[in-house]
Amino acid sequence: MTTQPSIELVHGDITEQHADALVNAANSSLLGGGGVDGAIHRKGGPAILDACRDLRASRYGKGLPTGRAVATTAGRLHADHVIHTVGPVWSREEDRSGLLVSCYRESLRVAAGLGARSVVFPAISTGIYGWPMDDGARLALRTVREETRLPVAEVRFVLYDEDAYDCFERALAELERPSS
Template identity: 55%
Template sequence: MRIEAVEGDITTESVDAIVNAANSQLMGGGGVDGAIHAAAGPTLLHECRRLRAARWHDGLPVGEAVATGAGELEAQWVIHTVGPNRHRGQTDPDLLASCFRRSLEVAEEVGARTIAFPAISAGVYGWDAAEVAAIAVDTVRSHPGHEVDLVRFVLFGAPVAQHFRETLGA
């Protein structure tokens, strides 16, 4: 598996699946979540509502992941995962690692060979970008699956991208 880190806009990535740092209600929001919903168009919100009604009535749990179609995005799938919110006392690194692990597992389930991740829980959820980078890279490197060929961390802002590049040793 090739792993890389770039600064950019995850909504424009030409990969099989992009990961959405979603809120538990799957209804769109701010940051990456809002950008993905805006770029994907109304089909994404419709799929999220249908999925929530069918399976996740109380919301998607922290650390879990689920896939939908990608609407108008170049990607084929959006994998939604809910990161831990440090401001709400969700400080367990295993919860954050679960977001990356479960997203990779879901990517394999839908047949994605290439996947783009944001810096889940960095920013408004209060996690330090360097800590997110360390957990994300370690989780991806230790993933036992062999279906995904490329993991690209697509990061908003040079400082966050630099943390990921340093962690990758690039």
């Protein structure tokens, strides 16, 4: 039986979360980077990098395409799996929102395939990739709220700073407001 997952917002560090799966806002190389990606690789340890190198040597020789997701071990993190997804770089000239929505959908699909009941997300693409936080929050929350066909029971958005948390809180309140 599938139902709408519960959604929780947390102000904090994604690498400190306990869950079945943590989502990594990765770059296409899968080999680590800055922001959330770097933090997950550092805290999770070399097992994550080794698994990512194996993926690059097999299925993803040219890197993970934007909007796709793939899972690895979580290494030393408090999770069973890390789901890596590559968000789009924001553009004023081109609507890439479908790719951002795909990051969340594909990550949930991968999580369901792993049997994960709890999934933790960062705010994908809203850091160095420049996606406006308010729009990123709206797209992320709406996508997760619409996902009712997968057995994921709990989705947690872990937001590193207060501004991000506030944007997600406003977007969640708007999403939960009854339509008239």
